[in-house]
Amino acid sequence: MQGTLRKLKSSLTEPVQYHLPVGDNLVDLNAYIGKELTLTFSGTILCSNCGKKTKKSYSQGHCFVCMRKLASCDMCIMKPETCHYDQGTCREPQWGEANCMIPHYVYLANTSGLKVGITRHTQIPTRWVDQGATQALPIFKVQTRLQSGLVEVALAEFIADKTNWRNMLKGQNESIDLKAAAAELIPQISDKLNELSELFGATAIEQLDEDVVDLNFPVTEYPTKISSFNFDKNPVVSGVLQGIKGQYLIFDNGVINIRKFTSYEVTVG
Numbered sequence: 194m195q196g197t198l199r200k201l202k203s204s205l206t207e208p209v210q211y212h213l214p215v216g217d218n219l220v221d222l223n224a225y226i227g228k229e230l231t232l233t234f235s236g237t238i239l240c241s242n243c244g245k246k247t248k249k250s251y252s253q254g255h256c257f258v259c260m261r262k263l264a265s266c267d268m269c270i271m272k273p274e275t276c277h278y279d280q281g282t283c284r285e286p287q288w289g290e291a292n293c294m295i296p297h298y299v300y301l302a303n304t305s306g307l308k309v310g311i312t313r314h315t316q317i318p319t320r321w322v323d324q325g326a327t328q329a330l331p332i333f334k335v336q337t338r339l340q341s342g343l344v345e346v347a348l349a350e351f352i353a354d355k356t357n358w359r360n361m362l363k364g365q366n367e368s369i370d371l372k373a374a375a376a377e378l379i380p381q382i383s384d385k386l387n388e389l390s391e392l393f394g395a396t397a398i399e400q401l402d403e404d405v406v407d408l409n410f411p412v413t414e415y416p417t418k419i420s421s422f423n424f425d426k427n428p429v430v431s432g433v434l435q436g437i438k439g440q441y442l443i444f445d446n447g448v449i450n451i452r453k454f455t456s457y458e459v460t461v462g
Contacts (some may be wrong), residue, residue: 194218195460197239200253200439200443200452203322204436211437213451215461222442223411225434228462230365230444234428237458247456254455264288273311273342297341298401299333299348301378302326304439305360309348311341314356318406323452325439329406330371332379334399340389344398347385351378362441362448364415412436412443422449424457 196216204210213220238247241254242263251260260266264285269275276293282287296314301307304326312320314334321329335341347352352374360366379386379400389398414435422430422444432444440452 197456197458198454205318207349208409209322216389222437231431233460234424235458240457241456250456273338274346276339278352293338295336297335298331299341299344300329301371303328305357307369309345309355310343323358323440327408331401331403332375334395359419410438420447422447424454
């Protein structure tokens with residue numbers, strides 16, 4: 194089977210069910226756990242937007258031209274608090290309306306420890322799976338991506354807003370009482386929340402009372418030492434698949450971040 198890679202598709206089952214998109218095909222990865230799996234990079238990278246061949250992948254699978262013009266590749270996607278839609282400078286205003294000017298959630302998660310994150314309402318629980326979170330709790334619902342970014346920045350003064358991917362893959366994070374964490378954190382940003390409510394309106398930010406979501410990943414053995422595969426350095430990734438967590442395949446001899454190699458043409462065998 195040959196085709197270009199896309200990010201892993203997942204379903205929140207017990208455990209999480211993963212499929213690997215290879216061109217138009219979907220490979221049932223859970224069925225490979227405990228078995229030999231080989232991915233071979235052909236040397237070809239095809240832009241996920243325009244389909245043209247590119248020597249290097251930018252912004253997870255784009256050619257340089259598309260990376261520079263697409264709103265989905267702008268810096269404000271990584272730093273939503275810098276959203277400039279209201280300034281009239283969005284690269285693609287219609288895309289911004291469909292993806293940024295819609296409800297977002299601010300959540301707490303347990304990945305490599307306690308962290309804060311944001312996601313569109315359509316990406317729950319996918320976002321949590323992609324980050325390798327073992328627990329997640331939505332704490333705020335807001336009207337736009339900008340608002341979610343501003344709340345996240347406020348909370349990031351007290352807890353992490355990034356995942357230590359190496360620790361996440363070692364599977365050593367202990368269970369956290371996310372409800373208790375939220376109860377402790379939210380009062381610490383009350384002044385900022387009041388400020389944002391005055392700026393965007395009283396209904397812009399809604400505090401939630403949701404249940405904690407637990408996630409169980411299909412991993413038979415976690416690595417104690419992390420060694421990463423890189424198609425740019427070695428075109429062949431092969432070994433016994435011991436599990437999948439986040440966007441990573443965990444082999445008996447290393448790990449690979451599939452999302453990093455979006456648009457790489459590979460053969461799966």
